[in-house]
Amino acid sequence: MHGLINRAVQCYLRDTFGAGRWRDIARESRIGVENFEPMLLYPPGTTEALITAASRVMGRPRDALLEDMGTYLVSNPQLEALRRLLRFGGSDFEEFLHSLEDLPGRGRLALPDLALPDLVLTAREAGRYRLRCRSDLPGTGYVMIGLLRAMADDYGALALLDYLGAAGDCEDIGIELLETGFAEGRAFDLAFRTG
Amino acid sequence: MARDEDDLTVGLGRAALDRLMPMHLYLSAGGTILSAGPTIARLYGKNGLIGLDFFATFEIRRPVGISGPADLARVAGARLIMLPLQTDGLSLRGVALPLAGAGGGMLLNLSFGIGVVEAVAHYRLTDADFAVTDLAMELLYLMEAKAAVTDELRQLNLRLQGARDAAEEQALTDTLTGLRNRRALDMTLDRVIAEGQSFGLMHIDLDYFKAVNDTYGHAAGDHVLREVGQALMSETRKMDTVARVGGDEFVIVFKDLADPGRLSRIADRIVARLSLPISFEDHSCMISASIGISISTDYDPPDPERMLDDADQALYASKKAGRGRAQLHHPAPRGDGDPCLN
CATH class of the missing domain: 3.90.1520.10 (H-NOX domain)
Incomplete structure (x- = not known):
């Protein structure tokens, strides 16, 4: 998945819930990075792992998170x-x-x-x-x-x-x-x- | 039933003309501007273009030699590059075609070309100022998208550059003392030799260091090495290279310094400094240093390998002479035979 998309997810989560919670989500998702480069490519499934982890860590429904991100x-x-x-x-x-x-x-x-x-x-x-x-x-x-x-x-x-x-x-x-x-x-x- | 294309004549009202070609000019047979599309009219503000002589208002740059209606008729259908005389720097391109019918005259359709970006900013143009088929919006979109991407790439490059600098610094640094490492020393020697600079090379070996390690443990040894590193840094200039090349061995490259007397005095000062006790916890660790010096001007050309070897031999002579001292390597008088040490 393109880094630009993962970076957007990262910015949304970090700006909305704070840098500490973002690090929790990044760890929980086991994506292996804490900082996405918008101009690099990442393995498929990275975005999915991030969203799933964010929903779990924040205790929020996935749909509501995604809509908020939009x-x-x-x-x-x-x-x-x-x-x-x-x-x-x-x-x-x-x-x-x-x-x-x-x-x-x-x-x-x-x-x-x-x-x-x-x-x-x-x-x-x-x-x-x-x-x-x-x-x-x-x-x-x-x-x-x-x-x-x-x-x-x-x-x-x-x-x-x-x-x-x-x-x-x-x-x-x-x-x-x-x-x-x-x-x-x-x-x-x-x-x-x-x- | 097919109609001959040459017979086809299309009539357009002003509103249709403005919508299809917001940058058109309709000229009389004599070259007077009879009608101007709303976007080209914006360039001229309140006074407008109607009634002006086209050839006094626009300069046709290409093709050359167009200065009247007859010239323009001659290049009908060709690509025109023209400058509106009242505006600075703006260049338009377009095409002129003769109109059918009794009145004659010509219809010009113009566009901003690549200058559209500046024109949009200068005349505060909007989407509605362009023909629906005009790719101006796409061009503007692309320009912004490209600027955004370029900006991201520039930032990525800065981050990568920073990471590379940090990695390079790490690869050239001795982690215990923060001094340069062997790799950095080799690079420095290669560089100063390549640049043809003269330099002094000092090989330093700590005396009694093994005893400190054995008596007080490795933590004490590490502490002593760090203190030695500090001492060497403070006894040298910023332009010199201080490297730790082995357990208790150090090499210093003194750039632009080939005077034996000065190098000996610096070496004596280092020996004196390192002979001072270094405290670690409750202990006072006593070490000293033996030093060998070689000087690039004794070699033609200077060879890092040989200079390090010779400094090492001078160092060995210092050790043999009782430690806690420095010796210069003296080259053989005729460039052959065994080097003579004193």
């Missing part, structure tokens, strides 16, 4: 780069939803080794969508729910998200878009400030 990925100021890259998907939340199918391709453009979940968006009726998410990591659908909720917030849209169920390595998410201009979204200036 929100963290977009809303943590230290990960502003990721939020910006996601915002390139579209100028409003609905456009962003339609761009999700491009997500693995966009990920590969940045990092050829990066495997992101396969996403397929199906429109059901006006303002209602189903997002099918296929991934090696069970519970990725919950990460997507947390991430989409934070992105809706970012765009100032009001959306209801719910987990419809899983079959094999596919998970389905229901998205109901109630209002696109619900609130003032966060600013997104196309110009990128370096340094």
Whole structure:
């Protein structure tokens, strides 16, 4: 699994529960490292071991942890780069939803080794969508729910998200878009400030 | 039933034209700008572009020699590189094609090319300023993704560099005393010889060290070695290399120092210093040192192996002469025969 993903899990756990608890989780998961390098590759199963250990050590349901992590990925100021890259998907939340199918391709453009979940968006009726998410990591659908909720917030849209169920390595998410201009979204200036 | 393509004429209203080509310019047959897409118009602010003479507002850099409507018609369909004269540094590229119909005139479609990144920042452009088919957003996305990846790689490199420095330092350090080790000594000798620097080499062997070890134990021995290391560091300069090369053997490389008198005085000072008692717990450990010195200027060319051997022989002579003293190795007068020691 790509170090970037493991690093994201590490940052989420460390920032949320503290460095001490993160070390407990790393030990419990028997992954053999306490610090992931975002630009290196790690053996398959590492992410799974981390999530399982985190759930056990923190006494929290796996799904809730994953959903919380999805929100963290977009809303943590230290990960502003990721939020910006996601915002390139579209100028409003609905456009962003339609761009999700491009997500693995966009990920590969940045990092050829990066495997992101396969996403397929199906429109059901006006303002209602189903997002099918296929991934090696069970519970990725919950990460997507947390991430989409934070992105809706970012765009100032009001959306209801719910987990419809899983079959094999596919998970389905229901998205109901109630209002696109619900609130003032966060600013997104196309110009990128370096340094 | 197939229609001849040449007969196909498409009419577009202003709104459609703006949406399809937000950076278009529509020129009259005389070269006056009749219409400008909303994005190209942003470059010119309130005054706008309408009614201006195209050839007075833009400079066509490529192809060369385009200064009027007839020239432009001649390069219809070719790639144009042009500079808007009011903006500094911005370069646009595009294509001009003649329009069908009675009025004639030309339609130009432009884009920012690679300068899109600066243009976005300078004119505060948004997604809506680009044609839906324009890859500008993808380019901007890629640029940011690349910057993020490069930043991560730079940090990774810094961490790896730090780890490498630490590992290298460890590989060159004697763990007990913190002095350099044999490997570091060899590297130092190779380097100073390669650089053609003169240097003095001092081989130091502790006297009575075995007795300290046997009487007070290894902890005392280790303590004495560490104290000796400290003493050697304080009796030498920062540029010198102090290495522990065996149990109680040390070698010092004095860079840029080939004067026998000075080296002897330093050696005497080291002997005096190491002859002072070293306390360990309740005990007072007495050692001393025997020293042999060789000097690079006695060799042509200097050979580390031979210089170490010769310093060792001088050291042996010190031991034989009663320990607690230093001796210089004296080279044979004609470069042959046995080295003469005194």
